[in-house]
Amino acid sequence: MTNSMNNVDYISNLVESNFKLIEKEIVNKNQVSYIIDKESVHSLLTFLKTNGWIQLSYLSAIDWPKENKFELVYIVFNWEMPVYIQVRAMLDRNNPVMPSILPIFPGCKYYERETHEFFGIKFPGNPDHEKQLILEEWDEIPPLRKDFDPRAYSDKKFAKREYTEDFVNLNGQESKQIIRKQRKTKIMNVRKGGKK
Amino acid sequence: MLSTKFTKMTKEEVDRKWWEIGDFFRRNSLWMLMYCTGCCAIELPPAMTSAYDMERLGMGPMATPRQADVLLVTGYLSLKTLRRLIYTYEQMSEPKYVVGFGSCTINGGIYHDSHAVINQLDQYVPVDVYVAGCMPNTEAVMNGFVDLMDLIKSKKANGWKDYHKRYEWYLENQKAALGEVRVHDEFHE
Numbered sequence A: 001m002t003n004s005m006n007n008v009d010y011i012s013n014l015v016e017s018n019f020k021l022i023e024k025e026i027v028n029k030n031q032v033s034y035i036i037d038k039e040s041v042h043s044l045l046t047f048l049k050t051n052g053w054i055q056l057s058y059l060s061a062i063d064w065p066k067e068n069k070f071e072l073v074y075i076v077f078n079w080e081m082p083v084y085i086q087v088r089a090m091l092d093r094n095n096p097v098m099p100s101i102l103p104i105f106p107g108c109k110y111y112e113r114e115t116h117e118f119f120g121i122k123f124p125g126n127p128d129h130e131k132q133l134i135l136e137e138w139d140e141i142p143p144l145r146k147d148f149d150p151r152a153y154s155d156k157k158f159a160k161r162e163y164t165e166d167f168v169n170l171n172g173q174e175s176k177q178i179i180r181k182q183r184k185t186k187i188m189n190v191r192k193g194g195k196k
Numbered sequence B: 001m002l003s004t005k006f007t008k009m010t011k012e013e014v015d016r017k018w019w020e021i022g023d024f025f026r027r028n029s030l031w032m033l034m035y036c037t038g039c040c041a042i043e044l045p046p047a048m049t050s051a052y053d054m055e056r057l058g059m060g061p062m063a064t065p066r067q068a069d070v071l072l073v074t075g076y077l078s079l080k081t082l083r084r085l086i087y088t089y090e091q092m093s094e095p096k097y098v099v100g101f102g103s104c105t106i107n108g109g110i111y112h113d114s115h116a117v118i119n120q121l122d123q124y125v126p127v128d129v130y131v132a133g134c135m136p137n138t139e140a141v142m143n144g145f146v147d148l149m150d151l152i153k154s155k156k157a158n159g160w161k162d163y164h165k166r167y168e169w170y171l172e173n174q175k176a177a178l179g180e181v182r183v184h185d186e187f188h189e
Helices: A005-016 A038-050 A108-119 A150-157 A176-191 B011-028 B039-048 B079-091 B102-107 B138-153 B159-165 B167-178
Strands: A023-028 A031-035 A055-064 A069-077 A084-092 B031-035 B070-074 B097-101 B129-131
Touching: A005 A023, A005 A031, A005 A038, A038 A069, A038 A084, A055 A108, B011 B138, B031 B079, B039 B070, B039 B097, B039 B102, B039 B138, B070 B079, B079 B167, B097 B102, B097 B138, B097 B159, B102 B129, B129 B138, B159 B167
Parallel strands: A031 A084, B031 B070, B070 B097, B097 B129
Antiparallel strands: A023 A031, A055 A069, A069 A084
16 A cells, blocks of 8 residues: 555554554654664564565664763665654663664665764674774764864864955945844843843 | 077077977867866866857866866865875876865865865865856856966966975875875775
């Protein structure tokens, strides 16, 4: 059945009767999202693969610095039934280790290398996961972590072109930028209940 | 009758004459190597095909760096690409010229605060002509090529000589940004 909500119901029944989910969300008729604990990711992915979700479309991570967590996202796709399933798992941010899913989806090899490079998540079981892939000779914390400051890194590493201020202010006009700033502070002041 | 006496030219003068002849032919048949790194590369198809017809300036595409005269750096350069660009630049035979496209090669453009993209191309390889714009108009691109030809004519396109003269300085900058210029990846080892 193509493009039917029955697909989502079918997969929901199938997964919920076999696995204990932490959270589930039906995004739309083509997408379902499950949060599951780290230990049962492998069994859930194996289960999905045997039920037709044979393609690993994507694997990446999300950084949640406030909760001190990394969220791993596996997206699998079924060619018979158009439903993407997102399998999400929370990892500890201080020691992010997730056993590789290389035996289940061999195509995860490069995704895991990329995730290791950009978030620092380790994937034991994938022999190449610590090899460099996109960033070469990186010398800082992984760049897609939220506490990494790309501007500071760029300022430190790359020479910036310096421009001389050689323009002339005709007629002694006030800078439009300053006027704009003043107007904005005035508006904010009024908005917070200050005097006009 | 006019005198047919010639004073014998010194070696420098003969060399200069030969360079002038060489430059005449060189600037009228520039083979370009397109290093299509960023979005400015989309300006090259209209410049090359019938809309602006680059061939009338005597320019044409070349497949290998060994036989190319001009290196076109079209757009932003990530560190990974810069490493390969330096390889490519050093493979080109002399005299060689570099044209930098877009604001990304001038000052970083919209990628000025990215962790992966360099800000100034002329810190790492010498650049003869910049074509500004984000992205530059095709007229601007063509104008840039004509400018390059004029620079060759007036002997001001000396980027490659500068690369010899200040190689230490370039190498220092390259090392500061890249760590090591050598490519280490699974395809090269």
